[in-house]
Amino acid sequence: QSVLTQPASVSGSPGQSITISCTGTTSDVGTYNYVSWYQQYPGKAPKLLIFEVTHRPSGISDRFSASKSGNTASLTISGLRPEDEGDYYCTSYTSRLTLVFGGGTKLTV
């Protein structure tokens, strides 16, 4: 099962903005608008941040935004806060009727 490509780590200072990329292929990210993003703290379950490329669930701050262009999806976090520090994963539906995860990105604030 292929893995979507994410940077292993990104960092930023409080108040800054950062963007995490998620690169797939025409068999997943490039064709389907079923891209999601999750935040995970150590020892905890993932938390849904974004679904269907750009949609935020209720209760998720508008500091989190996302987009897609071609085979690459992106998550942007603006106004970084210390509590944003954690791991971030993207997912995409695939042409094999399955879901694939990104390798994960560790955000340091």
Add this chain to the structure above:
Amino acid sequence: QVQLVQSEVEVRKPGDSVKVSCKASGYTFLSYDIAWVRQAPGGGMEWMGWISAYNGHAKYADKFHDRIRMTRDTSTNIAFMELRGLTSDDTGVYFCAREGSPNHWYYDLWGRGTLVTVSS
């Protein structure tokens, strides 16, 4: 309270099987599909498959296809994931997750995870 409650820890020997449970509460169990996701000790997440709570239809990732079985019990609102032929590579945390909308491939509710350790 809307939640998924999982068994906490399972310890098995190589070659054994494990059956992890995921009890749903606070919502209509039949209305949402359940997926299973594994997280290896190094952190990588891996989708294992999903099961329809409504009719029990399941779809598995190719990697696990020949040794995994997902079931559900609608009388108790519990989903199960059974993995056979365990090796040390199967050590990790196994999460169940609820699909937020049918066939929309995102998970809005997660269990806390079951730690499965495979060791002789």
